[in-house]
Amino acid sequence: QKEVEQDPGPLSVPEGAIVSLNCTYSNSAFQYFMWYRQYSRKGPELLMYTYSSGNKEDGRFTAQVDKSSKYISLFIRDSQPSDSATYLCAMSKSGGSNYKLTFGKGTLLTVNP
Amino acid sequence: DSGVTQTPKHLITATGQRVTLRCSPRSGDLSVYWYQQSLDQGLQFLIQYYNGEERAKGNILERFSAQQFPDLHSELNLSSLELGDSALYFCASSASGTSGTNEQFFGPGTRLTVL
Numbered sequence: 743q744k745e746v747e748q749d750p751g752p753l754s755v756p757e758g759a760i761v762s763l764n765c766t767y768s769n770s771a772f773q774y775f776m777w778y779r780q781y782s783r784k785g786p787e788l789l790m791y792t793y794s795s796g797n798k799e800d801g802r803f804t805a806q807v808d809k810s811s812k813y814i815s816l817f818i819r820d821s822q823p824s825d826s827a828t829y830l831c832a833m834s835k836s837g838g839s840n841y842k843l844t845f846g847k848g849t850l851l852t853v854n855p
Numbered sequence: 856d857s858g859v860t861q862t863p864k865h866l867i868t869a870t871g872q873r874v875t876l877r878c879s880p881r882s883g884d885l886s887v888y889w890y891q892q893s894l895d896q897g898l899q900f901l902i903q904y905y906n907g908e909e910r911a912k913g914n915i916l917e918r919f920s921a922q923q924f925p926d927l928h929s930e931l932n933l934s935s936l937e938l939g940d941s942a943l944y945f946c947a948s949s950a951s952g953t954s955g956t957n958e959q960f961f962g963p964g965t966r967l968t969v970l
Contacts, residue, residue: 774957785857785945785961786898793956830898834957841949841957842888842900842911 745769748831748846757855761818765831765846768812772844773836775807777816780828780848789829790816821853858882859948859962867968873934876965880927880948886910887929888959889921892943904929905951936969943967 748765755761763777774793778786790805792798798805804817814833818825828848834841858881866874880887889901900913904923915921918936923929933940943966947959 776958778961783943783964783966785859785963787857788958788960791956791958832898836957840911841886841959842903842913843890843898843947843957843959844900845898847897 743768745844746831746833746846749849750847752850752852754852754854755821757821757823757853759821759853761816761821761825761851761853763816763818763829763831763849763851765814766812767814767833767844769835769844770809770812771835771840772833774834775805775814776832776843777803777805778830778832778845779825780830782827786830823853823855826852857960857962859946859960861944861946861962861965863965864963865966865968867970868936869970870936870938872936872969873932874936874967876931876933876944876946876967878929878931878946878948878962880929880946881960884948884950884960885927886949886951887923887927888947888949889915889929889931890945890947890961892945892964893941898945901931933967938969941967941969 777790780786795809802819806815830848831846832843860879901915903911947961
């Protein structure tokens with residue numbers, strides 16, 4: 743079983759839709775949870791960063807972490823064509839030499855005008 | 856722009872050769888991480904340096920090595936290259952890497968093609 747599982751999609755939605763992206767993980771030692779957006783052949787861009795459980799909102803983006811279920815989500819409201827990209831979840835443990843990121847495979851999202 | 860720079864953008868080389876990838880972290884960041892991205896494996900952690908010292912190792916091949924210099928820039932050396940080493944190589948940096956927050960900012964990557 744992979745440490746981090748993410749549905750690769752592809753996911754296609756109309757402009758203005760609410761998008762829900764999810765990851766599950768198996769290692770309960772993960773403490774930091776991130777969402778990255780990656781446009782084709784570009785470097786991953788940090789979108790959301792959360793520590794432990796809870797919700798975090800930034801503009802049209804909301805990240806949720808449920809550590810009891812080992813499940814994280816990213817919601818995109820009022821999706822735009824410019825949101826079309828691959829979304830990667832990533833997570834890491836805490837402290838010492840444990841800061842390497844473990845990534846999901848990514849979900850390819852297309853927002854159609 | 857994340858503030859992390861990587862050179863070169865593209866590298867095309869032959870099997871058996873050796874290449875060096877360079878990364879400059881964001882100003883003030885002490886940790887540098889190297890990741891490899893391939894179609895089948897996704898993004899995989901290779902190695903982390905913190906303030907000049909190796910901090911953590913991932914699935915890095917023995918043919919690969921890295922170092923971080925006193926000015927905090929880092930180089931990833933890949934030798935005896937094989938076709939399977941063709942991938943995107945990313946560098947990321949973070950302020951710490953040993954405690955506190957772990958926000959990692961990625962560079963634009965180096966695309967390596969081994970022919």
